[in-house]
Amino acid sequence: MKAAFYTETGAPEVLQYGDVEDPTCGPADVVIKVSAISIEGGDLLHRRITPVDGARRIGGYQAAGTVTMVGPEVKSLRPGDSVVGFNFSCSHAELFAVPQHFAYPVPAGTDLKAMSTVPVAFGTAHQALFEYGQLRSGETLLIHGASGGVGIALVQIAKRAGARVIGTASSPEKIAALKTLGLDIGIDGRTGDIRAETLAATRGYGVDLAIDLVGGPKFSDLFAAIRPRGRLVMVGMASGVQPTLDPAAIRQSAVTVTGFIFGKVMHLPEIGQMISGLLSDVAAGELVMPVEKTFRLSEAAAAHRHVEDNRPFGKVVLIP
Ligand SMILES: NC(=O)c1ccc[n+]([C@@H]2O[C@H](COP(=O)([O-])OP(=O)(O)OC[C@H]3O[C@@H](n4cnc5c(N)ncnc54)[C@H](OP(=O)(O)O)[C@@H]3O)[C@@H](O)[C@H]2O)c1
Structure with missing residues (x-):
């Protein structure tokens, strides 16, 4: 072949x-x-x-x-x-x-x-939001890397779960396209100030849940945009640079930090059922x-x- x-x-x-x-x-x-x-x-x-x-x-x-x-x-x-x-x-x-x-x-x-x-992008997004992120309706989510495969899936699934969705992307065109899929507030991932813009959008409070797909130098800004006792799910590092976690910042904020590798659970029957549902949603045009x-x-x-x-x-x- x-x-x-x-x-x-x-x-x-x-x-x-x-x-x-x-x-x-x-x-x-x-x-x-x-x-x-x-x-x-x-x-x-x-x-x-x-x-x-x-x-x-x-x-x-x-x-x-x-x-x-x-x-x-x-x-x-x-x-x-x-x-x-x-x-x-x-x-x-x-x-x-x-x-x-x-x-x-x-x-x-x-x-x-x-x-x-479908399976990796939407399945990873689903696990990050619900299994690890414990997202609830009415909460605010921040996605670092919202315009890639996992990010686009996150925006749509979080929105239909009743979340307010903030995300970074590298151009106004990408932010506009994400808004048609459910993004509420876009931040320019290259020039924007993730922390300041997120705090401004949350009355200084910070988001309930952040999901990191990028890593790299802006990771500390992402962390600082999470509310006290909020949650962070570390999923990827599209920048190619591992994020650095500051233990003092975790102690000060009491943010719960977790992460996972979706490939380690994709063989489980319950994950197969979840992926089957996501495939049906995409086939029906409910997710794209x-x-x-x-x-x-x-x-x-x-x-x-x-x-x-x-x-x-x-x-x-x-x-x-
Ligand atoms: N833990 C897991 O189980 C799991 C599962 C799936 C994926 N992942 C990881 O999650 C990350 C995202 O996956 P994906 O499939 O969504 O990737 P993707 O489709 O390539 O999207 C990544 C996005 O990150 C943004 N980005 C910001 N800074 C970047 C940089 N310096 N270089 C490249 N991209 C940058 C880009 O959007 P802008 O151009 O708009 O900034 C890009 O569209 C990857 O690192 C992947 O390996 C992990």
Whole structure:
């Protein structure tokens, strides 16, 4: 099969396109003939920093398509079923093998390009808001990195849960687009003062819950925008720079700090049910994930370069 792979970490240009062996189908696996691959924030981070184990690594977490093969232990899926699959690598390929618990059936007849964007972005957002963030209706949320995949999902899910939503994005156009999805107040993530603007929007009180997707130097401003005894969920570091937590600031503010890796729970049946509900919501148009641009899989390096340089609003998708 054809795949996009790399033999060393680095810039988007480490990605090569060529022939590799087809994946094997383990007893509890399914093999998916890929129709659409969503480029995830984590795909970029892995390509940049996660050492390549073995001769090469095929990039990518997530892709949607049609099941072509199932292992003997797989009872709930058959060849011909449409699914979106997740795995810790190897979605940037014509064929994608995943354990059955990472193959989420998609509603019949839906657009596989849209479905390919759902599990990680919307599932992470849902967990961050409710399992870890304990968001309640009427509370105020601050999202650092609201215009990426997880951020766009957070804005919509938080809004429909009854929250007031503040978020950072890097341009007035992105803030305007987020407002059509439920954002109440936008802060320019490059030039804005996250702390001052958030305090001004909350009568000096601060937000109940903050979710960090960016890390980097503005993290301390984000922390200072949380009300005393508020909550912070640390989800990502799209800036590539780990945030620094000041223990004294935690003591002074009594903010509860937590974080999680969604991939560690995606195999659980209850998480599969949650993802199934989110796939249905996207299929019904109740939640949306804009796809800014599509590239051929053979152009994976250019697609990663486009995401890194242009920080598009929503997702970029690869088509084999
Ligand atoms: N913990 C978990 O389980 C989990 C799950 C999913 C994702 N993540 C992580 O969460 C982060 C966001 O994921 P995502 O899929 O939403 O990523 P994404 O689609 O690439 O979006 C990230 C957003 O961060 C903003 N940003 C601000 N400063 C940036 C910088 N210096 N470089 C790049 N982007 C910057 C960008 O928006 P603006 O241009 O508008 O600023 C960008 O759109 C990533 O670090 C990802 O690895 C973690």
